[in-house]
Structures are given as C-alpha cells and as structure tokens.
Amino acid sequence: MKAQARTVSYNEGWPGQRATVSSFTINFLLIILALLVILPLLIPWFSVFKTQLEYSYHPWSLPEKIRWENFKEAWVAIDIGRGLLNTFYVCLGAIACTVPSAAMAGYVFARYRNRITEVIFYLVMAGYFVPVQMCLIPLYQLVGNLGIGNTLPGVFFPMTAFGIPFWTIIYRSFFTSLPGELAEAARIDGAGHFATFFRVMLPLARPATVLATLMVFMGSWNDYLLSLILLNDLKLFTMQLRIAQFLNNYGVTRMPRYAAAVIIASAPTILLYLIGHRWIIQGTLAGALKG
Numbered sequence: 001m002k003a004q005a006r007t008v009s010y011n012e013g014w015p016g017q018r019a020t021v022s023s024f025t026i027n028f029l030l031i032i033l034a035l036l037v038i039l040p041l042l043i044p045w046f047s048v049f050k051t052q053l054e055y056s057y058h059p060w061s062l063p064e065k066i067r068w069e070n071f072k073e074a075w076v077a078i079d080i081g082r083g084l085l086n087t088f089y090v091c092l093g094a095i096a097c098t099v100p101s102a103a104m105a106g107y108v109f110a111r112y113r114n115r116i117t118e119v120i121f122y123l124v125m126a127g128y129f130v131p132v133q134m135c136l137i138p139l140y141q142l143v144g145n146l147g148i149g150n151t152l153p154g155v156f157f158p159m160t161a162f163g164i165p166f167w168t169i170i171y172r173s174f175f176t177s178l179p180g181e182l183a184e185a186a187r188i189d190g191a192g193h194f195a196t197f198f199r200v201m202l203p204l205a206r207p208a209t210v211l212a213t214l215m216v217f218m219g220s221w222n223d224y225l226l227s228l229i230l231l232n233d234l235k236l237f238t239m240q241l242r243i244a245q246f247l248n249n250y251g252v253t254r255m256p257r258y259a260a261a262v263i264i265a266s267a268p269t270i271l272l273y274l275i276g277h278r279w280i281i282q283g284t285l286a287g288a289l290k291g
Helices: 002-046 052-057 069-078 080-111 115-129 132-145 153-177 180-188 193-204 206-221 225-230 239-290
Strands: none
Touching (some): 069 080, 080 115, 080 153, 080 206, 115 153, 132 153, 132 225, 153 206, 153 225, 180 193, 193 206, 225 239
C-alpha cells in the first residue's frame, strides 16, 4: 500500500512539473521578445548626453555630465520643427481619410449582406494581401498623373488606400457582432441610414475607432518608404526622412545629435502608446473575440 501510494503521488507530480516548465518557457520567450523591442529604444540614451569626443572613446558608458545642448543642436540642424508639422499633417490626413471610410464600409458589409456586397467585400479584402513594395512604380506614376506628386496629400492618400482594407475587416467584425435589433429600433423611430449609423452603431464601435485612430497614427508617423518614394522637396520631408538624411550626410560623426533627433522623433508614438495602450488592448481583444 505504501509503495502504491508513493507511485500515485509520483505520477501525479508530473503534470504540475510539465505545466511549470511550459510556463517558464513561455515567460522566457516573452521576456526575450520584450527585450528585442525595448533595447533599441534605450540605445540612443547612451550617447544623447555626450560630446562627440566622449562618444568616440566610450560609446557604451554612462555620460560624465548631462548635456541638453544636443537636443537644441539637433532641432536646428535637422529642422525638426518643420519635420514635426509635416508628419502631423500626414498622420491627421491618413486618419481623416482611413477611419471614417473603413467604418462606413464595414457597416455596409456587415448589415447589408447579399451576393453583391459579399463579392465587393472580398475584393476589398484582397487589397490587404497586396504588399506596398509591389505597387511602388505604378503608385508613383498614378500620383504623378493625378497632380499630387511631391505633396503631403500624395503621401497620405496611398496610406489610406493600403489601410482601408484591414480596418474594413475589423469594423465589419464589430458591426456583425452587434444585435441587429438596435438598427431596426432606430429605423422604427424614424432614423435614416446615416442617422442609424452615426447615432447608434458607430458609438457602439468605439473600441474599434480608438484602436484604428491610434494605430493609423503610429503607422503614418513611422512611415519611411512611401515618403522616400513620393517626396522630393526638402521642405516637405517628414521626420523619418530628415533623420535619415542627417545620418547619410554626417554618418557617425554627429552621433549625439542623431540620438537626440531619434528620441524626439520616437517620443510622440511612445507617449501615445503609454496613454492609449489600454484602448489598444481592449480594441484588439474585442476585435479578436467578436471576429
């Protein structure tokens, strides 16, 4: 009996040990992935407060003295003020064109389902699988033919075109999960299609709207490829282009200034994420569960 009891307790211990090992492995992988994201954000802080000479001799050591002059010099040398305005203009234009269009399209595809709308929806969804790199040459020609080449609208209009398919899918999943009786009740009360959408359905899709606004802003702020291809005028350069041009001109001979510019450029998206991360998580989880 004692041997049998020992055998039972020994066998019962294995599932818990396996769960512990599995949990440890998952946590270890998550820590590694988190470090891969966090470490690049910390690297500029090793050199931003140093002089160029100090950085050349001790690039990874802590600075001997906190020097804020690099931020001022980087602001003037890269003309960060104009770059921030151009980037904000592109981000706001992308949000204004992407979010309302995707919301209305998702509502139509969710509430007015028939063969025609289903075919159109799958055509729109097919655009999500088209990479930007494959369309650069025809996109450049199209923007030039429309007369918006080398302009900021010529940058955020393509961003809108590439962003609408994805956010249409997200909005469609949200509106599909909402009870259809809400729209029917609004129509009985005399509300038309637009009133039903803007007063009843769209407020209920607030998590999707906040998520779309935040993610479109971050994606537009960090864009480099489209701006590089579609902009030629130095006055219209966004932050990413200005920082890349500064690095190409000076290389590593102005590394503290470059680090200061990188920190300034990344600050808006980091602060936005810290403020709205709760909405991002809620919107992502709600979209996943309702989709």
